[in-house]
Amino acid sequence: MSRSEHDASSGIEAREVAISELLARRVAELSLEKKGENVKILDLRSLTSVTDFFVIITADSERKAKAVTDFIVDEIKEEGERPMHIEGLDSLHWVLIDYVDVVVHIFQPDERKFYDLESLWSDAPVTVVTAPEPTEEQETPES
16 A cells, blocks of 8 residues: 555555655744744645745744744754755844745744735645643643
8 A cells, every 4th residue: 555545444544745844844843942923834836836835933023033043044954954045134024044945934023914925825725833732741830
């Protein structure tokens, strides 16, 4: 049975996952570690040949935008990927990190509303990425 076929015994359907999709998900998860907000992945594969995914993140301050950007770039570099280009580090209102198949957009709230990439690419399937709920072991005991 191929990976994309339904496994009747488990009730789970497996599918191939593109490297670019894994990178987009990893970037989204990393952004949450530095308190990025309203994190969305737009799947553009059926809409354009320019890139496969946009990861759109809100950072509510310049300081947070810088922290999210640096953390993503540093962690992904450790995993063997380097961005082709980074723009917006001078103002930190809209930082773009270009990994070719994945383009990361880190916006201040006003810029995100103004440029509204989600509406421009409204035909794209969207995945909202949220931080996992802490388990009982991860919760800190009350003192």
